[in-house]
Amino acid sequence: MPGHTVGRSDVVIVGGGAAGLSLAHCLAESGAVTFILVEPPDGPRRPPERTWCYWERGTGGFDEAVHTSWPLLRIHGTDGDELTVDPAPLSYRMLRSTAFERLVHARVARSPGGRILRATADIVRNTAGGAEARCTTPDGRTLTLGARHVFDSRPRHTLPPARTQLVQHFRGWFVRTDTKRFDPAVAELMDFRVPQPRHGLAFGYTLPLAPDRALVEYTEFSRTPLHTAVYDAALTNYSRDILKLGAFTVESTEQGVIPMTDARFAHRIGPAVFRIGAAGGATRPATGYTFAAIQRQSRAIAAGLHDGHVVVPPPHGGRARAMDAVLLRALDTGRIDGPDFFTGLFRRVPPERLLRFLDGDTSPWEEWGIGLRTPIGPMMRSAIELPFLPRRFHPVPRMGGNKR
Template identity: 45%
Template sequence: MNDSAPVAVDLALVGGGGAGSLVLAALHRHGVRGLRVAVVDPVRKHGQDRTWAFWGRPGGDLDPLLSASWDQVEVTTTARRRVLDLTPLRYAMLRSAPVYARAAEAERHLGVRRIDAAVTGLDDDGAGVLVRGADGVPLARASWVLDSRPRPPARPGRTSWLQHFRGWWVESGGPLFDPARAVLMDFRTPQPGRGVSFGYVLPVSDRYALVEYTEFSPGRLTDDGYDRALRGYLGRLGLDPAALTVREVEDGVIPMTDAPFPRRPSPRVVRLGTAGGATRPSTGFTFSAMLRQADQVAGALAAGRPPVPAPAYPRRHLWMDAVALRALDTGRVGGPEFFDRLFDRNPAERVLRFLDGDTSPGEDLAVMRSSPLLAMTSAVVGDAAGRIRGRLCRPVG
């Protein structure tokens, strides 16, 4: 873009990754017409750069794009292996390439303007937002901005962990995997001193699967640390890493924190994705909330309302997450024990809906009763004390 005057649009999507792509597809699906839209991002996303795994009911809009789905998953500890029937839900894998391709198709139908530039500022005067690029150059003037760029929280949380992982897409010369069943959590990995680790396996066929090592802990590993962990996990599965071909490697880091992520930093700027609170603090799951945000934004615009989605999770769930994180962080409860009890004492469908923020208060109580009560009660007291200290120490003005 070489024009000196900023482009006038109704909606500017700052960031064209997963959250922005889902919004574009939702606008097209909801039949939004006559809306001037711009996507502002220095990079045009395409190809396979990430994989999302999520659960939901079959028959959704994303079904034609899925790489695989499973009605059963395994949760394994050193003590036992549990096979969970997810009916009426299913666990699904979605790779990024078809999501980006669908967004590109939606762009063409919607007549979206692309601005290939990094955004350095959003000046919101209450009537609109001036989107600025390098050296403060005006790029666009938008009635509303949806900002999905990664952002730090408004202030540090009482507990701040990371979900960090590395996955190998491995291919074998013969049948090794069961394509009818995914491994959701396998806690037979060596557990870190402070945190929890697990492996999982998402098979696309009997010879091709994503095998991943994940940690919930305060800090990342080295590259060699992730590779050692993956080789060790493959050995635990009875697989020889030397007999497998690694076709792709995926890495990721997702915040797990009770720190606040403001959804509306100014009147006409709305944040989406992790920056807009879509990441579940206790698990790092993000995709389902991003999908809800996109659908709510598109539905609001189709009805002539402001594009402001609802909070990604109920406040009571965020409080429960803060307590769970504190219990894990202080060592009051072990990660494998916590998740093992969660799945052992609740129907799998309830656990998955809880992790998606879709359970009733009565179901939430059932989930709470299934956790180690003494340890969690201690964490509740500690969380309350931390909140009081935070309010007393917070600067005034």
């Protein structure tokens, strides 16, 4: 069918994942610009339901969509030693993508300048007067959306060259037990009692949803993802032999992979086209957390557009990226023991400060103090050699979407 051009708007947002939805929410709240959010239609291009976790103080703008939250965090070392911490005033929160989408869609529907379009974005490009996105609708029509600015959150087909690239890959079961097995107040953030791989690290991750329901997950930081059968075997062992859940039913699953890389992500691809979200480097290289950085970036973009200019700050500052590059190198070379490293941080650093550090919200003085509580020799050796290492292209992992 022949295509046609849709009237020009201030902003087009491409992609209905965490980044696209978050920016649409901020623009709807601001009300300063007109915008169209382009989401993939139902079908193979539309991702399955996902889980996004983050920590936040007090109440937030997404409270009505928060599925569950936990005031306490627990870490288990490889030796079985248990540490439960209270990161107050922060709490750990879970959003399910379907609930978040409903919240944002309702907010956009109340915004006079916002609109949602179900279509497949085929081409995004700069033009003489701004930018445009060429899309195909579910009935086969071709639409060209003109705008002053386009913010593209679609996953990259290739990643920028990096000195180090690991992947955080995981599979989770939403389980229901026959008896009450979980403490709804405590999230098991890292349980290193699972068998450790030869290269990298592995941990269990348990988020109670009720006394008899939880998301139970097996996660690895390593170079390549595993086959589904291997994850299921690890989850069976973790659920049966470590958590001792007894009889349970798997109600649904989730699976994904997150690149952990010291690549340099350009977030601008021309005068009027910008990458946002994981495609623009929002994933924290050393932890895989993405959602909180997306919120910071979305708020900054909305504030800039409100003031009449575009501001797309890097999702993570230079200090955070440099520290993460050192840690990734130390993990990849095996110079540090991953489980000992992370459990040591939780034992030696106040939990609220440590979570702010993992989120990139600490001062240089606080970061210096945290650095002194890490294995200084291996970290220094990794830092010294980094400038001499070449950046090269790595394969793009293909197994799923962002967890955090």
